[in-house]
Amino acid sequence: xxxxxxxxxxxxxxxxxxxLVERTTMGDERPLDFKEQLSAYMRxxxxxxxxxSGKTRRQWLSKDDRxxxxxxxxxxxxxxxxxxxxxx
Numbered sequence: 001x002x003x004x005x006x007x008x009x010x011x012x013x014x015x016x017x018x019x020l021v022e023r024t025t026m027g028d029e030r031p032l033d034f035k036e037q038l039s040a041y042m043r044x045x046x047x048x049x050x051x052x053s054g055k056t057r058r059q060w061l062s063k064d065d066r067x068x069x070x071x072x073x074x075x076x077x078x079x080x081x082x083x084x085x086x087x088x
Contacts, residue, residue, distance in 0.1 A: 058066065 061069070
């Protein structure tokens with residue numbers, strides 16, 4: 001079976017030069033490295049899923065379970081506040 005040859009797109013040298021200049025002279029903004037880009041992407045994905053799944057989860061939990069989950073969350077939040085103040 002013959003190997004397929006990849007077709008390369010013709011890139012306008014002026015556009016390529018403009019992109020190169022923009023990348024190298026970003027001013028105050030620094031380019032994100034791969035880990036930061038990945039982290040930002042995953043954070044957005046988690047936020048999106050968290051918003052959606054919270055409503056769905058609430059539908060399937062009983063009232064007692066929702067109360068228990070809410071009280072545990074409140075205790076965890078207050079524990080953080082106490083830890084910051086040095087009282088815990």
